[in-house]
Amino acid sequence: MRIKSIITTVTAVTALLALTTACGGGDSKAGGTGGDSVAANGGVNGNAPKDGTAFQKLPKAGTMAAAARLVNGYTKCDQVSTSPGDEGPSEDSKLGPAFTVTETGYCGRRNRNTIVMYKDAKAFQTAFKAEMEKRGGGNPNSGIVIGQDFAVGSQDADAMSALLQPQAGLLMLNCHADFNPPSGFRKEPALVKGCVLTDYYKD
Numbered sequence: 001m002r003i004k005s006i007i008t009t010v011t012a013v014t015a016l017l018a019l020t021t022a023c024g025g026g027d028s029k030a031g032g033t034g035g036d037s038v039a040a041n042g043g044v045n046g047n048a049p050k051d052g053t054a055f056q057k058l059p060k061a062g063t064m065a066a067a068a069r070l071v072n073g074y075t076k077c078d079q080v081s082t083s084p085g086d087e088g089p090s091e092d093s094k095l096g097p098a099f100t101v102t103e104t105g106y107c108g109r110r111n112r113n114t115i116v117m118y119k120d121a122k123a124f125q126t127a128f129k130a131e132m133e134k135r136g137g138g139n140p141n142s143g144i145v146i147g148q149d150f151a152v153g154s155q156d157a158d159a160m161s162a163l164l165q166p167q168a169g170l171l172m173l174n175c176h177a178d179f180n181p182p183s184g185f186r187k188e189p190a191l192v193k194g195c196v197l198t199d200y201y202k203d
Helices: 064-072 121-135 157-163
Strands: 101-107 113-118 144-146 150-154 171-174 196-198
Touching: 064 101, 064 113, 064 150, 113 121, 121 144, 150 157
Parallel strands: none
Antiparallel strands: 101 113, 113 150, 144 150, 144 171, 171 196
């Protein structure tokens, strides 16, 4: 199966990182019972401000191990590896310096789930938006699932949907100008103009 990237299109994107979905089914069954204390109320150990912005209320993992435990509560990620293996995304799909990524982990069936830790959230969102604009087109109802200091994506559509369950505390970064979710779904400001945080996703 052809590897898809962090950007949300099947037709325009084949580089960067396997952080968005290309095909459904497979890894949506959680490896745990619903996250851990990192995601309880957002922030590190659930210490996000109650009156904070949507971004400030996102979980902050701090380490790859904590991010993987959170992800494993909603889609399989019980064993995380620093190598994508033979069936995971290619090594040449890693993100450039502008994304400020400090660590990349792979987990789930055939390493179809990817987690990246980053040190500058605004820089990460800026780089993501720039890459979207550079490549153009794609699915306006998709993006990348983020916390305050990490991002998660998958080649599995069910896994992406599972990570957007309200109890996970995560939201999707969407930088499509044409994004217009149905009523009742969130559309909160991101750190970068032209991008939003949402709980709506459609493959």
